[in-house]
Amino acid sequence: MSDQQATNPISPRSHTARPSFTNFLRLAVGVLGVGTSGPLLASGSMPVAMVALWRNLIGALVTLPFAWRSFARVRTTLAPALLYRALRSSAFSGVLLGLHFLGYFSAMRLTSVAAGTALAATQPIFAALWARITGHHIPLRSWLGMVAASTQRGKLPEKLKHLIWTAVDAVVTHLYAPGAILHAQEAMDNGASVAEVMDTFRLACIPATRGLDVAYPLLAAALAKKQGGQVQGGADVAMNLSPEFTKAYDTFIAGKTPGGLDERSRCLITLAVVSNPATLDRAATEHTIQQALDMGIDAEEILEAMEVASLIATHAFSISMDGLADTFAARAGK
Secondary structure (H helix, E strand, C coil): CCHHHHHCCCCCCCCCCCCCHHHHHHHHHHHHHHHHHHHHHHHCCCCHHHHHHHHHHHHHHHHHHHHHHHHHHHCCCCCHHHHHHHHHHHHHHHHHHHHHHHHHHHHHHHCCHHHHHHHHCCHHHHHHHHHHHCCCCCCHHHHHHHHHHCCCCCCCCHHHHHHHHHHHHHCHHHCCHHHHHHHHHHHHHCCCCHHHHHHHHHHCCHHHHHHHHHHHHHHHHHHHHHHCCCCCCCCHHHHHHCHHHHHHHHHHHHCCCCCCCCHHHHHHHHHHHHHCCCCCCHHHHHHHHHHHHHCCCCHHHHHHHHHHHHHHHHHHHHHHHHHCHHHHHHHHCC
16 A cells, blocks of 8 residues: 555545445435435525525534544544544535535526536536545546536437547647547447548548648749749649649548448538647638538537537646646645
8 A cells, every 4th residue: 555545534446436236326316316406496485595504504413423433433543633634624625515505506596407407516527636636546538528528418429429539639730549549449339330430530630731731832832933933822732733642642531431430420520620729720610510511410519519629628637637646646645
């Protein structure tokens, strides 16, 4: 056991392991309680602060016997400094819980029940953050799962969403191999074929020639200036300067693996590749949106494809958290 585990009161067991049947029952009771609390609060007339007071008081009285039993068991085994830190953390948690209920109960009166409950349901993200800061490992799959849960418009199937993430992660300008591999596996677990995954990686190569889109016209202008000719423009530049390469690359991108992606999926994945923050191509995005609309793809599906692609920004967070884990754990232990 490491020094961190020996001094950290949080259990070192996996925080993402599959719960036992008993814990599943407890989880079901918790979900039922949270699910019914919103409508009850929205329909009530008691002041928010009073509701929060009674909610915390009743909860404290119900859990007091269990808390006292646990406290009596550990107070003789924990070092005084560690016991003090645990009590201090519990008191701080109580303050945060009170603020949480004030915010949650207010949300039930100021917005819809669905929106307020959705905001409150982000608490697993903060729990994962705290576990990570205090030195515990949260797998990449869990971070990506929490990100995926925030994009539930419900229009795109899980298979297509994971194919979109595969393509975006595989773009050469910001290649993130762990994410590309993980999402390709998740896509196949959700029914994607090997051919569909291969087509997806092929579409991820679309931005690779953006440098040439700039370089070809510059070269054409320089040659025209030197030779005293007329500057070529448009798509003719690449074809005139390097016809073999241009034809070969266009053929590769347009190629279709037998049993691969259908046209709708190809269009939405292409849209994600050209519209994500790292490779944003305004002209290509505009063209692909129009193409999607002409194919009968509705606005909700188009929006979800672009929103899913935008979540590439979370890679900076997950990578930074892994890199700073030891630093965070050391500071949390002081």
